Amino acid sequence: MFRRSTSTPAVKTTPAASLASGKQAYEARRAAKAGVSLERWMADKQKRAQSELDSARKARVKAQAKPGLLRRLLERAHKPL
Template sequence: MPIKPLTEGQRAYEAKRAAKAGMSLEKWLDLKEKDAAAEAKAKAKAQEKAREAAKPAKPPGFFSRLLERANRPFGS
């Protein structure tokens, strides 16, 4: 996902930030793009996890019910 072209003001601002970090503008923009991609990937993963959590719970299977019944006291 390429970043949209920067205006002159934005380019100057990013150049200052890159100089402060001790790297070239191109390297800074590449790093910034990679960070944005990683953040988007993490966000998508979090949304997928949320979707998984929202799914209804599966009812207990045959063996689970059998074990539960075997572990209950006789009076129940």
């Protein structure tokens, strides 16, 4: 029913350009305080967020891993005969 445009936009948008004006001003102040440009600040922020997601995903996978020998023996010992 709806058609999507297959053409790519001519203007390349940066993460900073997609922010609301108040949020962009806030991030600009933080970038200035850190001594970097707004674009670099936003790129670094995105990298930090991605690394946090990756570490959380790894922690979740590790938590779902097979329990160790001691844990399995304790679970077995607590089961009724």
